[in-house]
Amino acid sequence: MASTSPSPKDHLKQLLKHAHCPISGFAVAATIRCSLAGKEYLFDGVNVEQSEQRLSTHAEEGAIVAAHTALGPDFVIEEMWVLARPRPDAPRVWPNRRPVACCGKCRQQIVAFATPETAVHAFSSGNVTVSTTAAAFLPAPFALPRSFNAPLAPPVDLIKHNPDDAVVESWLRLAARPGLISGDARAIALKLADDSVVVGAGLEDQAFLSISPAQAALAIAASLGKELKVKRYWPLDNKISDAEQQVLQPFICS
Numbered sequence: 001m002a003s004t005s006p007s008p009k010d011h012l013k014q015l016l017k018h019a020h021c022p023i024s025g026f027a028v029a030a031t032i033r034c035s036l037a038g039k040e041y042l043f044d045g046v047n048v049e050q051s052e053q054r055l056s057t058h059a060e061e062g063a064i065v066a067a068h069t070a071l072g073p074d075f076v077i078e079e080m081w082v083l084a085r086p087r088p089d090a091p092r093v094w095p096n097r098r099p100v101a102c103c104g105k106c107r108q109q110i111v112a113f114a115t116p117e118t119a120v121h122a123f124s125s126g127n128v129t130v131s132t133t134a135a136a137f138l139p140a141p142f143a144l145p146r147s148f149n150a151p152l153a154p155p156v157d158l159i160k161h162n163p164d165d166a167v168v169e170s171w172l173r174l175a176a177r178p179g180l181i182s183g184d185a186r187a188i189a190l191k192l193a194d195d196s197v198v199v200g201a202g203l204e205d206q207a208f209l210s211i212s213p214a215q216a217a218l219a220i221a222a223s224l225g226k227e228l229k230v231k232r233y234w235p236l237d238n239k240i241s242d243a244e245q246q247v248l249q250p251f252i253c254s
């Protein structure tokens, strides 16, 4: 979870360092302020690129899957801040001085957890901020009823240090929630190079812009500033698909 002190933009500037963008060199960071049952929470995301580009996740998605893993499906995004900045070695010229708008895919995913009044602020590297609302940036969205009215529970930890197998097993069961489309509950835990373990829950999206447990866990690890080297992984019930193996394979350290 993030701290917005001293300011959302200063926080995002630090968060940009955690983006994993070896292909584009275009780092993006996002923070969301969420509410659930009268409490507020902050979650961070950065982009995580894969050589198979459709497997990449955007910063906004990273923040959303962190919130979904911790809180389950019923949280509401109240406000969001985004900052993008090309790295000096970026292989092409990216927009820099203007705020970068959220892409269409992210707008659909934000709206799935937003209200029409949810505020979205995009910062530039300079002094320009563009603020809008979910209703203004995606009018007439594709939307299905989403709430599960899941029983309220304390937030699920996103990271633990070197937990044993029994702890990971019960942790995965807390994080995994029934998917909106299939009803399947999926989660995975990844042990990283420093022996910390992060957990990610699968997020099924109404428009099939779904994010797999491994994509979620990698996005969460990146936003926490972890090196994306996976020493070991635990899928829920030991079941892992070929697609999930493909997501993880570039990050497995031998």
Ligand SMILES: [Zn+2]
Residues within 6 Å of the ligand: 058, 059, 060, 102, 103, 104, 105, 106, 107
């Ligand atoms: Zn996007």
